[in-house]
Amino acid sequence: MNKLTLSVAVGDYDRVRPMIDGTVQIDGVDPVFMTLEPEEIFFRAFRHADFDMCELSMSSFTVKTANGDCPYVGVPVFPSRSFRHNSIYVRTDRIKRPEDLKGRRLGVPEYQVTANVWTRAILEDEYGVKPSDVTWVRGGYEQPGRIEKIALNLPPDVRVEDAPATATISGMLADGEIDAVIGPRAPSCFRRHPQVGWLFPDPAAAASTWFGKTRIFPIMHILGIRRSLTERHPWLPVAAMKAFEQAKAQALAKLAEVATSKVTLPFVDEQLHAARRLMGEDFWSYGLEANRHVLEVFLRRHHAEGLSSRLLTPEQLFHSSTHEAHRV
Numbered sequence: 001m002n003k004l005t006l007s008v009a010v011g012d013y014d015r016v017r018p019m020i021d022g023t024v025q026i027d028g029v030d031p032v033f034m035t036l037e038p039e040e041i042f043f044r045a046f047r048h049a050d051f052d053m054c055e056l057s058m059s060s061f062t063v064k065t066a067n068g069d070c071p072y073v074g075v076p077v078f079p080s081r082s083f084r085h086n087s088i089y090v091r092t093d094r095i096k097r098p099e100d101l102k103g104r105r106l107g108v109p110e111y112q113v114t115a116n117v118w119t120r121a122i123l124e125d126e127y128g129v130k131p132s133d134v135t136w137v138r139g140g141y142e143q144p145g146r147i148e149k150i151a152l153n154l155p156p157d158v159r160v161e162d163a164p165a166t167a168t169i170s171g172m173l174a175d176g177e178i179d180a181v182i183g184p185r186a187p188s189c190f191r192r193h194p195q196v197g198w199l200f201p202d203p204a205a206a207a208s209t210w211f212g213k214t215r216i217f218p219i220m221h222i223l224g225i226r227r228s229l230t231e232r233h234p235w236l237p238v239a240a241m242k243a244f245e246q247a248k249a250q251a252l253a254k255l256a257e258v259a260t261s262k263v264t265l266p267f268v269d270e271q272l273h274a275a276r277r278l279m280g281e282d283f284w285s286y287g288l289e290a291n292r293h294v295l296e297v298f299l300r301r302h303h304a305e306g307l308s309s310r311l312l313t314p315e316q317l318f319h320s321s322t323h324e325a326h327r328v
Helices: 038-048 058-067 114-127 169-174 201-213 227-232 236-254 270-280 291-302
Strands: 004-010 029-035 053-057 074-082 087-092 105-108 137-138 161-162 181-182 195-200 219-226
Touching: 004 038, 029 201, 029 236, 038 053, 038 058, 053 058, 058 074, 058 195, 058 270, 074 236, 105 169, 105 201, 114 137, 114 181, 114 219, 114 291, 137 227, 169 181, 169 201, 201 270, 219 236, 219 291, 227 236
Parallel strands: 004 029, 004 053, 105 137, 105 181, 137 161
Antiparallel strands: 053 219, 074 219, 087 181, 087 195
C-alpha cells in the first residue's frame, strides 16, 4: 500500500521535531512538513483549509465546530499550551492591579484568540473584571489591518472597535491611546517603553498559585485533520496521535539529559523538576480523559462569552477513534 502524502503545518517545537526529522513516523503517511508561525497556519487553515493536517487555534476551532462548518476534525494532541498571566501588558503609570482595568481600553490582535479567552477567564473569575467592563480595540500588533478571521456574534454589552486603519496596538499602547494589551505575543513596546510592563510583576508565581487552585494548564492549540481525509481513512487520527505522543516523549527525554543541555537556557533541569513537582510527571498531557477538566472549563467559558453558538462537550471536538486508547 502506498503511503498517503499529506501536508502538515506546525510550529517549530521540540515536541514535534522528531517527526520533522523523520525519527518518528506517522503510520501510513509520507508527510510534507511546513514549520510556520501560528498566525499564518490559522489564517490559511480557517480561510482556505490549505493543509491536510495542522495545529489549530483552540478557540477558532471551537467556533467553527459549534457552527457545524469546520473543515477539520480534532485530535487530542496539544502542540501549544501556556499559562497566560504573562499575556497582559499594561501602562504601568495607570494600571497597578487587575481591578484598575475596569472602564479602560484594551488592545487585542483578535477578540476570540485562545489566549484572550483564558486571560478574560482569569480576570473575571479571580478579579471581577468582566468582558463588558472594558472597551476592546482590535488591530495588528505591528502591522495595521489585521482582521478577525472568524465571524463572531458577541453579547450586546461587549464593546469591540477596530483600531484606526494606520495604527497598531503596540503603537497605541506606547502612545497611551489604549491602557493595556492582552494576547499571545508581547507587543514590541514591551521592555522598551519605560511605562509598559506586565500586569503581574511575577507572572510565573501568579500562574503557579492559580494552577494550585484550578488545576488548569491552559490548552492553546489542538491538532486538526481535514475532515474529508478522516472519512476516507478513519485510521489516520489515531496514527497521528500515536506519532505526536512518541515525538513528545523523545523531546522530554532529551530535556532531562543533564550532562549537556539541549536548550540554550540555564536551569533547565531545575525548571523541569519544578514543573513536575507542581503539575505531575505528565504535565504536558495529550488525550481526552487526561484533559477533560481543562477542556470542559474552556468550553463553558467560550460559550458563556458568546463565542460558540452552542455548548460543546469535549467528545464533540475530537474524532471518535481518539476518545480511548489501547492498553497492553
